[in-house]
Amino acid sequence: MDDLTRRMHITSKGHKVKWGTASLGSEPILMIHVGSLTAEPIQVNLSHELILGRAEANDPDVDINLAVYEAAQKGVSRRHASLEKVTKNVMLIDLNSTNGTFLNEQRIFPNQRRVVRDGDEIRLGRLVMYIFYEKQVSKFEDARYEAIKRYIEDADSRAEETSEDHSQTNVDSLS
DSSP states (O other), X not given: OOSSOOEEEEETTEEEEEOOOOOXXXXXXXXXXXXXTTSOOEEEEOSSOEEEEXXXXXXXXXXXXXXXXXXXXXXXXXXXXXXXXXTTEEEEEEOSOSSOEEETTEEEOBTOEEEEOTXXXXXXXXXXXXXXXXXXOOHHHHHHHHHHHHHHHHHHHHHHHHHHHXXXXXXHHHO
Protein backbone atom coordinates (compact mmCIF):
# COMPACT_ATOMS: atom_id res chain seq x y z
CA MET A 1 0.00 0.00 0.00
CA ASP A 2 1.48 3.38 -0.96
CA ASP A 3 1.54 6.41 1.28
CA LEU A 4 -1.39 8.07 -0.54
CA THR A 5 -3.89 5.92 1.25
CA ARG A 6 -7.60 6.64 1.16
CA ARG A 7 -9.05 7.19 4.59
CA MET A 8 -12.70 7.24 5.41
CA HIS A 9 -14.04 9.13 8.35
CA ILE A 10 -17.61 8.29 9.32
CA THR A 11 -19.65 11.12 10.78
CA SER A 12 -23.32 11.55 11.54
CA LYS A 13 -23.64 13.44 8.23
CA GLY A 14 -22.40 10.47 6.20
CA HIS A 15 -19.05 9.45 4.82
CA LYS A 16 -16.26 11.93 4.22
CA VAL A 17 -13.28 10.70 2.20
CA LYS A 18 -9.91 12.33 2.89
CA TRP A 19 -6.61 12.01 1.09
CA GLY A 20 -3.21 12.90 2.41
CA THR A 21 0.23 11.46 2.51
CA ALA A 22 1.40 9.90 5.75
CA SER A 23 5.05 10.14 4.76
CA LEU A 24 7.21 13.18 5.46
CA GLY A 25 9.75 14.25 2.87
CA SER A 26 13.47 14.43 3.48
CA GLU A 27 13.05 17.50 5.72
CA PRO A 28 10.62 17.15 8.65
CA ILE A 29 8.98 20.57 8.16
CA LEU A 30 5.34 21.10 9.17
CA MET A 31 3.06 24.05 8.53
CA ILE A 32 0.44 24.48 11.27
CA HIS A 33 -2.56 26.72 10.54
CA VAL A 34 -4.23 27.58 13.85
CA GLY A 35 -7.91 28.58 13.79
CA SER A 36 -8.54 28.26 10.04
CA LEU A 37 -7.01 27.04 6.81
CA THR A 38 -6.34 30.64 5.78
CA ALA A 39 -4.51 31.59 8.99
CA GLU A 40 -0.83 32.51 8.77
CA PRO A 41 0.96 29.19 9.35
CA ILE A 42 3.46 28.37 12.06
CA GLN A 43 6.43 26.60 10.48
CA VAL A 44 8.11 24.01 12.67
CA ASN A 45 10.96 21.56 12.22
CA LEU A 46 9.97 18.19 13.66
CA SER A 47 13.54 17.10 14.36
CA HIS A 48 12.50 16.26 17.94
CA GLU A 49 9.26 15.81 19.88
CA LEU A 50 7.26 19.05 20.07
CA ILE A 51 4.90 19.78 22.97
CA LEU A 52 1.72 21.71 22.09
CA GLY A 53 0.10 23.69 24.89
CA ARG A 54 -0.10 27.07 26.52
CA ALA A 55 2.49 28.85 28.62
CA GLU A 56 2.32 32.11 30.53
CA ALA A 57 6.01 32.95 30.09
CA ASN A 58 8.95 31.20 28.44
CA ASP A 59 7.95 27.75 29.68
CA PRO A 60 10.65 25.26 28.64
CA ASP A 61 8.05 22.46 28.75
CA VAL A 62 6.04 23.89 25.81
CA ASP A 63 7.54 24.04 22.31
CA ILE A 64 4.49 25.49 20.53
CA ASN A 65 2.80 28.05 22.77
CA LEU A 66 -0.83 28.46 21.72
CA ALA A 67 -1.70 31.09 24.36
CA VAL A 68 -2.00 33.86 21.73
CA TYR A 69 -4.85 31.87 20.11
CA GLU A 70 -7.01 32.10 23.28
CA ALA A 71 -5.90 28.59 24.19
CA ALA A 72 -6.93 28.87 27.87
CA GLN A 73 -10.46 29.96 26.94
CA LYS A 74 -10.69 27.14 24.38
CA GLY A 75 -9.70 24.42 26.85
CA VAL A 76 -6.08 23.79 25.89
CA SER A 77 -4.04 22.27 28.70
CA ARG A 78 -0.59 23.56 29.60
CA ARG A 79 0.98 20.35 28.17
CA HIS A 80 -1.87 19.21 25.94
CA ALA A 81 -0.42 17.03 23.16
CA SER A 82 2.78 16.28 21.32
CA LEU A 83 3.89 15.78 17.74
CA GLU A 84 6.84 13.56 16.97
CA LYS A 85 8.49 12.02 13.96
CA VAL A 86 8.65 8.22 13.95
CA THR A 87 10.54 7.00 10.86
CA LYS A 88 8.85 9.10 8.12
CA ASN A 89 5.51 9.50 9.92
CA VAL A 90 4.16 12.28 12.12
CA MET A 91 2.56 10.98 15.31
CA LEU A 92 0.10 12.86 17.54
CA ILE A 93 -0.08 11.91 21.22
CA ASP A 94 -2.56 13.22 23.80
CA LEU A 95 -0.66 14.03 27.02
CA ASN A 96 -3.57 13.24 29.34
CA SER A 97 -5.24 16.58 28.60
CA THR A 98 -8.36 17.73 30.44
CA ASN A 99 -10.49 18.55 27.37
CA GLY A 100 -9.19 15.97 24.91
CA THR A 101 -7.26 15.80 21.66
CA PHE A 102 -9.08 15.05 18.42
CA LEU A 103 -7.70 13.98 15.04
CA ASN A 104 -10.22 14.52 12.22
CA GLU A 105 -13.03 14.68 14.82
CA GLN A 106 -12.00 11.36 16.42
CA ARG A 107 -10.95 11.55 20.07
CA ILE A 108 -7.51 10.20 20.89
CA PHE A 109 -7.13 8.36 24.18
CA PRO A 110 -4.42 9.63 26.57
CA ASN A 111 -0.91 8.51 25.56
CA GLN A 112 -2.25 6.90 22.36
CA ARG A 113 -0.23 7.54 19.18
CA ARG A 114 -2.06 8.35 15.95
CA VAL A 115 -0.59 8.99 12.49
CA VAL A 116 -1.12 12.55 11.24
CA ARG A 117 -1.46 12.92 7.49
CA ASP A 118 -0.89 15.96 5.33
CA GLY A 119 -4.01 18.16 5.61
CA ASP A 120 -5.39 16.60 8.81
CA GLU A 121 -7.40 18.57 11.35
CA ILE A 122 -6.25 18.50 14.96
CA ARG A 123 -8.39 19.89 17.77
CA LEU A 124 -7.05 20.56 21.25
CA GLY A 125 -10.09 21.18 23.43
CA ARG A 126 -11.96 23.63 21.17
CA LEU A 127 -8.88 25.03 19.38
CA VAL A 128 -8.70 23.79 15.79
CA MET A 129 -5.56 23.58 13.68
CA TYR A 130 -4.58 22.07 10.36
CA ILE A 131 -1.30 20.30 9.67
CA PHE A 132 0.43 20.35 6.29
CA TYR A 133 3.73 18.86 5.26
CA GLU A 134 6.02 21.30 3.50
CA LYS A 135 6.20 20.26 -0.13
CA GLN A 136 9.70 19.60 -1.34
CA VAL A 137 10.19 19.24 -5.05
CA SER A 138 13.26 17.41 -6.26
CA LYS A 139 15.27 18.77 -9.19
CA PHE A 140 13.98 15.86 -11.29
CA GLU A 141 10.33 16.64 -10.44
CA ASP A 142 10.88 20.34 -11.13
CA ALA A 143 12.47 19.61 -14.55
CA ARG A 144 9.67 17.17 -15.37
CA TYR A 145 7.05 19.79 -14.47
CA GLU A 146 8.76 22.41 -16.66
CA ALA A 147 8.96 19.97 -19.61
CA ILE A 148 5.25 19.13 -19.33
CA LYS A 149 4.38 22.83 -19.05
CA ARG A 150 6.39 23.62 -22.24
CA TYR A 151 4.73 20.71 -24.07
CA ILE A 152 1.25 22.00 -23.17
CA GLU A 153 2.14 25.58 -24.15
CA ASP A 154 3.51 24.33 -27.50
CA ALA A 155 0.37 22.27 -28.11
CA ASP A 156 -1.80 25.31 -27.32
CA SER A 157 0.23 27.43 -29.77
CA ARG A 158 -0.12 24.81 -32.52
CA ALA A 159 -3.88 24.60 -31.87
CA GLU A 160 -4.22 28.40 -32.16
CA GLU A 161 -2.22 28.45 -35.41
CA THR A 162 -4.34 25.65 -36.85
CA SER A 163 -7.52 27.45 -35.80
CA GLU A 164 -6.33 30.69 -37.47
CA ASP A 165 -5.44 28.78 -40.67
CA HIS A 166 -8.93 27.21 -40.78
CA SER A 167 -10.58 30.58 -40.16
CA GLN A 168 -8.65 32.15 -43.06
CA THR A 169 -9.50 29.19 -45.33
CA ASN A 170 -13.21 29.59 -44.53
CA VAL A 171 -13.07 33.34 -45.29
CA ASP A 172 -11.28 32.67 -48.59
CA SER A 173 -13.85 30.07 -49.66
CA LEU A 174 -16.69 32.56 -49.02
CA SER A 175 -15.12 35.14 -51.37
